[in-house]
Amino acid sequence: MRAVHSVLIAAALAAAVPAFAQQTRIEDRLTASEFRDAGLGKLSETELARLNELLERSASPADGPASPDVETRIAQAREEGRREAQGEDRGLRPTVSREPVESTIPGPFTGFARGREYTLANGQVWKQTDSASIAGARGQDVGVRVRPGMLSVWWLQVDGYNTQAKVERVR
Structure with missing residues (x-):
C-alpha cells in the first residue's frame, strides 16, 4: 500500500x-x-x-x-x-448499513434458538447469537424488525412478542 x-x-x-x-x-x-x-x-x-x-x-x-x-x-x-x-x-466484511430493517419471515416460524438462521422476505439472512427463546411461539409469515443496538449488536424482534434475540447478518 x-x-x-x-x-x-x-x-x-x-x-x-x-x-x-x-x-x-x-x-x-x-x-x-x-x-x-x-x-x-x-x-x-x-x-x-x-x-x-x-x-x-x-x-x-x-x-x-x-x-x-x-x-x-x-x-x-x-x-x-x-x-x-x-x-x-x-478479510473483513464491507461496512453494512445501520438502518433498521422491517420485513417478514416467510413460511413457518417456530421460535428463537441459538445458532438458528432467519431468512427474511427481503433476502437477508440473520443468525441468532444468544440463547433467547420464546416458549411455544408459532406462526406463519410473521413480521419482524431487526434494529441496531450498541457496539455493533443487532436485535431481532417478532411481531406479537416482547422478547428480542441478538443476531448477526450472514448475508
Missing part, C-alpha cells in the same frame, strides 16, 4: 507544480516541514528512491500527459483504497 501512496503522491506533485520538474529529488523540492507533513518521512530509502524515479520519469517532457499505464495504476490504487476502506483486503 505504501507504493500506491508513493505513486499517488508523485502524480499529484508532478501535476501540481511544474517548477518541480527542474529539480531531481523530492527531498530537494520540498522544505523539511512539507516533506514531513506529506508523510514522506515514513518511506524507506528504497521507497524514496522509487518515488524519485517516478517523479523524474513523469517530469520528462517526452512523456506528455499521463500515459495509459499511469492511468491504469491510478485506477488500481483507487480500487485498493476503496477495498482497504471497506476492510475487504483484510
